[in-house]
Amino acid sequence: MSYTGYKGKSLDFLKKNKVDVGNQVRVHSDLTYLGILMPRYEYSDDSHIVLKLKNGYNVGLEIDKIKKIELESLPVTKKENMPKPKTDSALPKILLISTGGTIASKIDYRTGAVTPALTASELNATVPELSRIANIDTEVLFSEYSENLLPEHWIKIAEKLNSCARSEYRGIIVAHGTDTMQYTAAALAFSLSGFPKPVALVGSQRSSDRPSSDAALNLIAAVRFLVETDVTGVFVVMHNTSSDDEIACHWATRVRKNHTSKRNAFQTIGGSPAFIIQDNRIEKNKLFNLPKVEYSPKIKFDNRVALVKYYPGFEPKIMGYTISSGYKAIIFEGTGLGHVGKIMYDAIEKAKKKGMFVGMTSQCIDGMVSMTVYDSGRDLLNLGVIPLGNMIPETALVKAMWALANSKDSAEMNKIMKENIALEFSD
Known part of the structure; x- marks a missing residue:
């Protein structure tokens, strides 16, 4: 037993x-x-x-x-013989890649267990609406809680997507845990800049065994988004409200998880979602314009980057450890318009002398870093700290890992970090 x-x-x-x-x-x-x-x-x-x-x-x-x-x-142990969904040659093909999370899982009511539901037959049985929208192929890339994912996992996902860049698939869904979805989304946007197909990262805030689960609706909306729009690039597709009336399609580098458990936990920072799916309509944000760029995959990351949140009482010795431990870049999550206390100046100067990149974002999350307004900001600029506009701190961390891996020297990294490569800045 x-x-x-x-x-x-x-x-x-x-x-x-x-x-x-x-x-x-x-x-x-x-x-x-x-x-x-x-x-x-x-x-x-x-x-x-x-x-x-x-x-x-x-x-x-x-x-x-x-x-x-x-x-x-007693539980019935007989395995279900689920019929394979009928394919319709008139419908487009979608690839669903699973990396973990609850979005592509089902509840076995005979045993109470939540299990992956990633064969075409199981998906059809769990979310039968999908077979009326597209022909779905599925693949389990790996199965991890998203808090366990590393840059190595981002690379594995990106390489899989890159292998599908010229395929017959209309678009690709990446089923992903919600905790670090914004990091993976940003990593894919930078490493696969100009990707010629739409990619939707989809998750679920509520387990599929709960009546309030958002899994099925998010998945249906993601497939509709891939099929019914002509956009390309990487998006996060999740609930836009706490009810089931709207789904938001957030651009990969401007999205952040801002609530622990709400179904509409994900928000576009500094603006509105790129698309809203409501009833039978998909409405594009008129302010969202993704520039057409040539597809040029650069699938490398270097995790020798630290994201440092400044606070009153911060101990500069922490910076000293970062500098002496071989890190190559520091992203500050500063106060207000992009500040840290004077107590940090010596450590920043040491970091710059060692050739480290030091960038500044704001812990306010929303709004633009502006380091010319106050003396403290101007002091930091004179020390060589690079303001990163309204880039989200987590996006800045991922970009720095990517830029570090794809730069021949610190000057090139500085240049890359200032460029708006994947709409990470709002111009």
Whole structure:
């Protein structure tokens, strides 16, 4: 028997009552609950069990308050034989690449487990609307929580996309965890500048086993966006409101996750989304104009870059460690218009003498860095700090990693960081 995540008192309780994860059980406590016994996390306490109810929500029940637990049914282990979706030669082809996250997963209501749903058959069963919009091919590139992704993963995604640049696919979806989606989006925008097809990074804020999940709607909207527009380049496609009425298509270098759990957590900083999908309409932002540039992939990153958030009481020794540890660039997240305290000046001077790039963004997130307004800003300019306009700090970090890897010297990196390569600045 499998008691995944259960230990101590809860494990003893389940063994005594001969019920297992995946069993449908009826629990009599203050109320009576019917649901599937779910696994628990490794670090969960040992005083509760978790049921998945028929409505899709999970409920935790305290063992000491359970009067009786009854086994209703065992999980069915027979594998579903899902029919392959019929292809329609009149429809365009879309490639869906999975890197992890919940966007391309499904709930197995027999066992309570959330599992990848990435074969064409499974996608058709989970989101049948897709087969009426496009013929979907799927591929699992890797499966990682997005907080575990490194520049090496960005390279792997970019190389896969590059291999499809001249393919028959109308567009490509990258299913991705939401926590670091903005970093990956920026990395793809810089390394695949001028990419001749549309790319949509899609995620889900709510797990697919929850009634409020945004997974299916985001995925449907992303496929529609790729099929029904003639745009190219990299976008993040997520809910625009907390309800299901609008989906936003954010440009890759101007998007940021600004809420931990809301379905509309992603926002375009310094403007509005490039496109809004509402009902049967896809509306383009009149101010969004992506310049046509020749496709020139440069798929290299150097992670010897530090993103440093300045704060009152910041210890310059931290900068000293960064300088002595072989880092080649520092992106400051400064205060207001782009400032750090005088206590940092000596460390910045040492960094510049070692040939390091030092750039300035603002921790205000929105708005333009302007370092000529106050004496402190002008002092930093004299020390060689480069203002980075209204570039988002995380985008600036990714750009610096990319620029460092694709520059022959510090002068070329300075030049690249000042150029508006992928609409990372608002001119």
